[in-house]
Amino acid sequence: MIAFLIPLAALAEDNPWVPAFSAFGGVLTQKVDATATSNATGRQAQGDVEMTYPLVGFSAELMTPHLPVPGLPALFLHGDVALSFSSAYYPATEGSPGNPGFYEVAVDVGYPPEQFKPQDLNGTGTQVGAEPESLEISAGVGIAFEMKLWDRTLRLRPSFEYRREQISYEFVLSNGVTYNPPICGATPDESLFLNGCGLASLSAGAKKTFHSIGPGFEVEMDTARTGPLMLSLYVSAQAYRVLGSRNATIEMSGAYDPPPPEGSPANGTINATATIEHEPWNYRGLVGLRFRWLPE
Numbered sequence: 001m002i003a004f005l006i007p008l009a010a011l012a013e014d015n016p017w018v019p020a021f022s023a024f025g026g027v028l029t030q031k032v033d034a035t036a037t038s039n040a041t042g043r044q045a046q047g048d049v050e051m052t053y054p055l056v057g058f059s060a061e062l063m064t065p066h067l068p069v070p071g072l073p074a075l076f077l078h079g080d081v082a083l084s085f086s087s088a089y090y091p092a093t094e095g096s097p098g099n100p101g102f103y104e105v106a107v108d109v110g111y112p113p114e115q116f117k118p119q120d121l122n123g124t125g126t127q128v129g130a131e132p133e134s135l136e137i138s139a140g141v142g143i144a145f146e147m148k149l150w151d152r153t154l155r156l157r158p159s160f161e162y163r164r165e166q167i168s169y170e171f172v173l174s175n176g177v178t179y180n181p182p183i184c185g186a187t188p189d190e191s192l193f194l195n196g197c198g199l200a201s202l203s204a205g206a207k208k209t210f211h212s213i214g215p216g217f218e219v220e221m222d223t224a225r226t227g228p229l230m231l232s233l234y235v236s237a238q239a240y241r242v243l244g245s246r247n248a249t250i251e252m253s254g255a256y257d258p259p260p261p262e263g264s265p266a267n268g269t270i271n272a273t274a275t276i277e278h279e280p281w282n283y284r285g286l287v288g289l290r291f292r293w294l295p296e
Contacts, residue, residue, distance in 0.1 A: 015065040016294075018074075022059045022234075024288030027052060028084065031279040034092035034128040038272035040175040040200065045094035045126040053132065057082025059288070063144065073143045076157065080138040088131040088170070091276070095125020097174045098201075126173045128250075128274045133166040133207075138238075140216055149221075157218040161238045163284075166209050171250040171274040174201040177260075177267075198256030200270055208248045212240030212282065220290065228295040238284045246278040 029052040036045040059080040066072040142159025176199050218236035225231070251273050259268040 017065060018063040018292055018294055020061040020063065020290050020292040022061070022288045022290035023057075024059060024080075024082075024286045025054065025056045026284060026286035027054050028282065028284040030282030032089065032091045032130050032276060033279070034130070034274060034276045036092050036094070036126045036128050036171065036173075036272065036274040038126065038173055038175075038270060039267065040173065040177070040270040040272065041094070041124075041126060043094055043126075045092040045128065047092045049089045049091040049130075051086065051089045051130065051132065053084055053086035055082045055084040055136070055284075057136075059290075061290070063292075066146075071145055073145050075141070075143055076159075077141050078139060082136050082138070083134050084132050084136060085134075086132045088129045090127055090129045092128040092274075093125065094127070096123060097125040097127045097172045098123035124174050124176055126272070127171075128276060129170040129172075130276060131168050131170075133168060136163065136165040138163040140238075142216065142218075144220075153222040155218075155220040155232075157220060157236075159216040159218065161214055161216040161240065163212045163238070163240050164209065165212075166207055167248075167278075169206045169208070169248055169250060169274075169276055170203065171205070171252060171272070172201075172203045173252070173270070173272050175199075175270070177256055198258055198260060198268065200254055200256045202252050202254040202270060202272065204250050204252035206248055206250050210246075210278070211243045213243060214238060214240040214281070222292075225296075228293060230292040230294045232290045232292060234286075234288050234290060236286045236288070238286075240282050240284070242278055242280055242282070246280065248276045250274045250276075 029050060031048060031050050033048040034046070057080055059078050061076055061078040063076040064074050066074050138161065140159045140161040142157050144155045144157045146153060146155050148154070176197055178197050216236060216238040218234050220232050220234035222230055222232045254270045256268050256270070
C-alpha cells in the first residue's frame with residue numbers, strides 16, 4: 001500500500017487529488033414474487049410485480065491523480081445517499097381483502113335468509129404487499145479513463161458498486177366461515193343479526209435489509225467552469241446482485257369472531273403464511289450534475 005501511495009503523492013504536485021460533490025436523480029427497478037396460503041380460504045394467492053420507482057440523492061467523491069501508466073487513468077471512490085419515492089406494490093392478491101361485511105338479507109317477514117358460500121362475503125381475500133423504505137445507501141470504487149471529444153473532456157468510468165436498502169412487507173387476510181346451519185347475514189339496517197357465521201380480519205408485517213453488489217458504468221463530460229469548480233454532467237447505470245437470502249416469510253394466526261359453537265365441524269383457528277422472494281438482480285440508472293474542485 002505504501003509503495004502505491006508514494007508515486008501518487010509525487011504526481012499530486014501538478015496533478016492533484018480531486019474531491020467532488022454531485023446531485024442526481026434516477027430510477028430503480030426490481031422484481032418481487034410472493035405466495036400466500038392459509039387454512040381459512042382454501043385458496044392460494046400467488047404472483048409477481050416489477051417495482052419501479054424514482055429516486056434522488058447526493059454523492060461525495062474523491063479521485064486520485066492520474067496514474068503513471070498508459071492512458072493515465074485515475075482511481076475514484078464515492079459514497080451516496082438517496083431517497084426513493086415509492087408506494088406499496090402488491091405481488092400477490094386473491095379476492096378483495098378488507099373489512100369483511102355481513103351478507104345482507106331481506107327483512108320481510110317469512111322471507112328465508114339466502115344461503116351463501118364464505119367467499120361470497122364482501123371484503124374477503126388475501127394480499128401480500130412490499131414497499132421500499134425511503135432511505136438507501138450506496139458506494140463504489142472504480143477507474144476513470146479521460147479523453148477529448150469535441151473540445152470537451154470526457155471520462156469513461158467503470159466501477160464496482162455496493163447498495164443497501166430496506167423493504168417493508170404487509171400480509172393481510174380477511175375471511176368468513178359458516179357454522180351450522182350454513183347461513184349468515186344481517187338485515188340492511190343491521191337491526192337483526194343471524195347466527196351461523198364467524199368473521200376474521202388479520203394482518204402482520206415484516207422488514208428486511210438487503211445488501212447488493214455489482215458492476216457500474218458512467219459517462220461524464222465537463223461542461224463549464226465556475227471559479228475553482230468544474231461542472232460536469234454524467235449518466236450512469238448499475239446492476240446489483242443481492243447477497244445472502246432473498247426471501248422473507250410472514251406467519252400469522254387468529255380466530256373467528258364469534259368462535260364456532262360447541263359441536264360445530266368448523267375450525268375456529270386461522271393459520272396463514274406468506275413467502276416473498278426477490279429476483280437476484282436489480283438495476284439502477286442515474287443522471288447527475290457533479291461539482292469537481294479543480295482550481296486552475
